[in-house]
Amino acid sequence: MGSSVLLVEDSTSIRVAISAALTDAGHSVLARGDGARIELDLAEFRPDVVLLDVMLPGSDGFALLEIVRRRSDAGIVMVTARDTVADRLHGLTEGADDYVIKPFEMAELVARVHAVLRRRGRGASIVHVDDLVIDPDAAVVVRGGTPIALTATEFRMLVVLAQRRGRVLTKTQILTAVWGYEHYDPNLVEVHMSALRRKLEEHGPRLLHTERGRGYTLDSARPVRSS
Structure with missing residues (x-):
């Protein structure tokens, strides 16, 4: 499918696993442990989808969500263990395209990314x-x-x-x-x-x-x- 994905996830093991799964699915992945460089990454990497963990060092995922929405038209998928209705509504009403709760099946996450790409006209379907x-x-x-x-x-x-x-x-x-x-x-x-x-x-x-x-x-x- 050849789309680009920016992943911001502070857990090294989860970051490596998600990166591998998305790379195997044919995507170009840029993985970060925090959002300190997110504005530069948005400008230089120009991702089609951004995966944001909510609980991050420094600026949390919700703060980064606001930056992505201002600076990019990329699809956004929140990935987090915070599963309250209030958290999900916060992410979705602030502009996230999807909200995935940890723990999750890797195949499901990849499918969610593909679904966001298709809805935005960036992913091949058939x-x-x-x-x-x-x-x-x-x-x-x-x-x-x-x-x-x-x-x-x-x-x-x-x-x-x-x-x-x-x-x-x-x-x-x-x-x-x-x-x-x-x-x-x-x-x-x-x-x-x-x-x-x-x-x-x-x-x-x-x-x-x-x-x-x-x-x-x-x-x-x-x-x-x-x-």
């Missing part, structure tokens, strides 16, 4: 891979004109692969993007990937490819080699 059509907004998958019924997990995996079409994703990257954690059993990926591949191949040649020893990629059908 993805085409040969005769396969994926509509993330409507949660619809069609191949050769035939709708394909997928489970929620299969659909999330397909979207993750489609948004990185042609790139090889490791099992760890897929686990992180779909389940949000790296310590799940990698066999989860194999089981769901096998089911997803079977459903896609009921309607045409293989688009979901296994790169031995590396991972998986979604790309155009490859010619069958004769023996």
Whole structure:
């Protein structure tokens, strides 16, 4: 999707995890531990979306929200453990596009960022891979004109692969993007990937490819080699 995201989050572990997930989703990410440079970052980096933690050293996320709204037309997603209705209303009424409560699934946060991008006309929505059509907004998958019924997990995996079409994703990257954690059993990926591949191949040649020893990629059908 190629959009730029400015992330302001003081927790190093959370900052690294969010940055990795967004980078894997094809975004350019600038990550900061506080908002001391935010005006300069807005001018030089020109983000499409700004992710703001609320509880930050120095100026808090609500103060930074006001700066972003004055200086930029970027989408804004507040990310915080403060889950009171008053806090959510404060953020949304002051101009935030979304408000995500910690703890959250990484896949959900990435999906929220994509939704903000689409609402602002900056994110591609429908993805085409040969005769396969994926509509993330409507949660619809069609191949050769035939709708394909997928489970929620299969659909999330397909979207993750489609948004990185042609790139090889490791099992760890897929686990992180779909389940949000790296310590799940990698066999989860194999089981769901096998089911997803079977459903896609009921309607045409293989688009979901296994790169031995590396991972998986979604790309155009490859010619069958004769023996």
